[in-house]
Structure formats: structure tokens, C-alpha cells
Amino acid sequence: MIGQTTLDDFYQRNSAPLPEGVAREIGHFNVFEAEKLFDKKTGSRIMPYSRRAYYKISWLQGKSKAEYADKVIDIKQSALLFATPKIPYHWLPADSNQYGMFCIFTPDFLTQGKSGVLLDELPIFQPGQLPVFQLSGEEVKEVEYIFRKMIREIGADYQYKYDLLRNLVLELIHYGQKLQPMSAMSATQNASERISSLFVELLERQFPLESPHQKLTLRTAKDYADRLAVHVNHLNKVLKEATGHTTTEIISNRVIQEAKILLKQTHWSVSEIAYALGYDDLAHFSKYFKKQTNFTPIAFRA
Numbered sequence: 375m376i377g378q379t380t381l382d383d384f385y386q387r388n389s390a391p392l393p394e395g396v397a398r399e400i401g402h403f404n405v406f407e408a409e410k411l412f413d414k415k416t417g418s419r420i421m422p423y424s425r426r427a428y429y430k431i432s433w434l435q436g437k438s439k440a441e442y443a444d445k446v447i448d449i450k451q452s453a454l455l456f457a458t459p460k461i462p463y464h465w466l467p468a469d470s471n472q473y474g475m476f477c478i479f480t481p482d483f484l485t486q487g488k489s490g491v492l493l494d495e496l497p498i499f500q501p502g503q504l505p506v507f508q509l510s511g512e513e514v515k516e517v518e519y520i521f522r523k524m525i526r527e528i529g530a531d532y533q534y535k536y537d538l539l540r541n542l543v544l545e546l547i548h549y550g551q552k553l554q555p556m557s558a559m560s561a562t563q564n565a566s567e568r569i570s571s572l573f574v575e576l577l578e579r580q581f582p583l584e585s586p587h588q589k590l591t592l593r594t595a596k597d598y599a600d601r602l603a604v605h606v607n608h609l610n611k612v613l614k615e616a617t618g619h620t621t622t623e624i625i626s627n628r629v630i631q632e633a634k635i636l637l638k639q640t641h642w643s644v645s646e647i648a649y650a651l652g653y654d655d656l657a658h659f660s661k662y663f664k665k666q667t668n669f670t671p672i673a674f675r676a
């Protein structure tokens with residue numbers, strides 16, 4: 375469940391008032407017209423969103439690019455893009471002639487319905503996918519109709535409007551799954567920089583740990599390589615060249631950094647900290663922490 379602060383921050387950062395009647399308690403959903411949130415003077419999007427918190431479906435009109443690790447997708451005119459919190463990407467508009475629509479929603483919005491949809495089990499949201507789909511003129515009309523219907527329904531007084539909006543989100547998801555993905559361009563000369571940047575973004579997105587019941591989901595080099603849809607050896611080569619450290623070393627250093635923060639700034643037990651950081655064996659965590667810092671966790675906390 376996405377916290378109140380995160381939703382408030384989302385709307386505050388984008389000067390977008392929360393419309394009356396938009397639900398919070400059943401999982402969040404909202405829909406926007408992209409051109410109203412695009413700065414045509416600077417040619418930049420002014421609608422950042424928390425990819426840790428939200429799923430997003432965008433109907434894009436205008437020339438732009440979507441960058442995924444070592445792959446770049448060239449959008450020449452019309453496309454449907456699906457974004458999951460687990461797969462980082464960058465969207466780069468080519469000019470100020472950008473318009474379209476997008477909706478954002480939290481996972482619990484879809485689990486509220488009778489179908490109880492688990493988003494991460496759907497093919498379109500699987501790691502390694504490139505969920506950007508070229509749209510023909512006829513397909514643009516169909517997708518635009520769904521988004522326009524969302525706009526109408528979210529402002530309506532219909533008692534069951536969120537059930538209807540869930541169905542419209544699912545219709546977009548299934549529409550996308552029936553389309554063939556756009557071809558990714560060949561890796562460019564800055565692909566290594568992009569992989570490094572997205573790796574760091576994925577790594578930092580794991581933190582801060584806010585509860586002893588929370589556990590790191592990405593722990594190994596292979597976990598990150600799979601999420602970025604690159605081979606683990608290639609990821610390691612890129613990071614070694616860029617930083618002088620292996621993937622495993624970078625991950626381990628960040629985990630130790632978080633361990634120090636948790637030991638000094640929380641009242642969690644050492645076993646709770648070990649569990650949250652992915653260590654099922656307390657002795658293993660204590661031994662590794664001492665190897666890296668010359669202190670046992672208890673001594674470091676004192």
C-alpha cells in the first residue's frame with residue numbers, strides 16, 4: 375500500500391491537485407492529459423513520478439525515445455508504453471510537440487477487484503520485456519477512446535466507477551499484450567553509461583529500509599542483470615570499467631553502508647537488520663560485517 379506522504383508528494387511536486395473523489399483507501403488511480411504537464415518552452419516533461427510506487431501506462435504522441443539499459447527504442451509518432459516500478463527506463467522527448475495521456479495506479483488498485491490481478495505475473499510486466507508498442511492510426515483511435523473514457527469516468531458520480539476504471543486499465547494491459555513490441559535499436563556508444571546509471575538507480579531504489587519486516591528484493595549480480603535484461607558478465611564488465619569495482623562489490627558496499635545506518639539510527643535488533651538486508655544466517659552477517667568494518671555489529675552500535 376502506498377503511503378499518504380508519497381501520494382501527497384507526487385501531487386505537490388507536479389502542482390497537480392488531487393481531484394475530488396479520487397480514492398486512496400482502495401489503492402490509488404488517476405489519469406492525466408500529458409500535454410498539460412509538458413513544458414513546451416524547455417521541451418521537457420515536468421511530470422516525474424515515483425517508479426518505486428506507481429505503475430504507469432502512457433499513450434505517447436510525438437517523436438521521442440525510451441531507453442532501457444543497453445537498448446534504445448525510437449518512437450517515431452505513436453506508441454503505448456507500460457512502466458513497472460521494477461524496471462528502470464528513461465523517456466526522452468525529441469521536441470516540444472508532445473501530447474497524449476497516461477494513467478498511474480498502485481498494485482493494490484487492481485487487487486481490489488474480483489479478479490484480484492497480480493501485476494507482476496502478467497507477461498507485459500516481466501523483467502526483460504520491452505513494453506513499448508507502435509500504434510497504427512486505427513489503434514491510436516482505440517487507445518485514445520479508452521483513455522478518454524477514463525477521464526470521463528473518474529469525474530463521474532457513478533457508485534461503481536472504480537470497478538469500471540479497473541476494467542479499463544485491464545483492457546489497456548490486454549490490448550498491449552496483443553501488440554508486437556517495437557524493435558530496439560542497436561546498442562549505442564553510450565550504452566555502457568546507461569547501464570551503469572540504471573544499475574545505480576535500481577540499487578538505490580532498494581533503500582532506505584523502513585521496517586524490519588521489509589527485505590531486499592535484489593541481492594545478487596544476477597538479480598540486477600535479469601532486471602536490466604543484460605547478461606551478468608556484461609553488467610560486471612561495464613561496471614568494472616566504469617567504477618573499478620565488480621557488481622558484487624558495489625552491492626556489498628551499499629548493503630554494508632545501509633547496515634551501518636540501521637545499527638546507528640534504529641532500535642532494530644541485529645537479527646532484524648540481518649534479515650532485512652537479505653541474510654538468513656545471523657552469524658554469516660556478523661562475520662561479513664566484521665570483515666568489512668573490523669567491528670562486530672554490536673561493537674559498531676555501541
